[in-house]
Each structure stands twice: as C-alpha cells, then as structure tokens.
Amino acid sequence: MTEWFDLNPDEERAVAAFMSRVANLRIPDSVSRIADPAALWNKAKLIQRWDAERRALRPLDIMQPIEIAGGLVAAGLLLYWSLPYLLRSL
C-alpha cells in the first residue's frame, strides 16, 4: 500500500473517502461495447501472423533492390568489356 507523507489525517481521510466514492460511481452501460475475448484473441493472432509474414519477407524485400543493382552493374561491366569486340565486328 502507498505510504503517505504530506496531507494531515483529516485531509487524508477526506481524500480517501472521496476516492472511494469515485470508485463506486456507476459506469454507463455504453462502455461495455468492447469486443469479446474470442474476437480479441482472433484479431491478435491474425496480427501476429501478419507480423510473422512481414518478418519472413523482410530479407526478400531487402535483397530485391540489391539483386537489381547487381544485375545492372553486371550488365554494365559486360557491355564495357564486350564493347571493343562489338565495335570491331561492326
């Protein structure tokens, strides 16, 4: 339990009594529109699956631009090396 160090006993009693009344205030029924646990469970599992898929695909997403860049560099080098032969054959 919390240790108090400031208010005098009367003030402390009044604050505690007030908070006990706050705790007992009625919560309107409209606040019970929360999804049931089964729906929450399914939604969480679905999101977890999406997260797992995203994690699994991340290496592919990272590698794709690297592969394209590598291919372009290789094509450029091939063209550079073969250019003299191509020009000679024309």
Place this chain on the structure above:
Amino acid sequence: MGRVDEATFAAFHARSAPALRAYVYRVVGNSADTDDIVQEAFLRMLRANVRVDDEEHWRRYLYRVASNLIVDRWRQRKVEQGTEMKQDPASIEPDHENDAAVAQIFSELKPRERALLWLAYVEGESHAEIGASLGVGRRGVRVLLFRARRRLRDLLEARGILVNR
C-alpha cells in the same frame, strides 16, 4: 512456462476487463475512447506474448499500455483541437446529485492526476507499482501523487466538502 492459450486469456479478460474499463473510463471520461483504449490494451498484451505463469505481470502490462494510450490520446486531442478529451455527459451526471458532484470534481483533475489517484486509492498500488503502470520512476510517482492529492484537496476545499482542517 508456456504461452497463453485462448481459454486462459478469456478467463483473465473476464477478471480484469471490468476494473480496467472502470479505470480508463474514470480517467478518460468518455465511452468511445474507453472502448478503443481497453481493446487496444488487450490486443497489445496478446501481441507481446506475455508468459502464462505471471498474471500480475499481465495486469501491470495492461495498465501500463492503457495509461500510455490515454496519455497519447490526450496529447493528440490537445494538438488537434487545443482542448482536452471531452467528457460524456453520463460521466459527469450520474444517478443523483451527489454522484454528479463527485464525478464533476474528479473530472476537473488532469488525466494523469486522475490515473495516479485511481491507481493509488482504488487499485491500492504502491509507488513502485504505480511507477511500473505509468512508466514513471518511484520518486517521480511520489512527487506527482503529492501534487495530485494536494490538487484534489484544494478542489474539495473549494466545494466545501473538506472542512475539517
């Protein structure tokens, strides 16, 4: 130690949702935000894959997430509208006149003050536990709680509810 299964979660939800809902509603003061925050807190708890053997840890996690969501929403509203979250009429005008006055006084505190007072008095948490729930250090909780209680005392005095000084 295993992961939580659906039946365990359903039982935990049944035990903890009403208290969490009451906490969020009293701090936020409107039904729509309360529903969103409670649902999001449970979802985040499930996604975090908390271990099955420590229900107190779940509860603490749930309150911490809910408290963070409350603060985020409060800041977002302040930026968007330059105002704090709107209170439902139902939250400040309950069944009878005295309850209405109690709800009105409590709603005049800042959301963080309401959260601190609720966790300390209604949930009966220690400074360390409140700190864990709100992401504040133990010493910080002591100071913030002192200010919240002083502010509440001033409000009670101003309304003539606290006269025994």
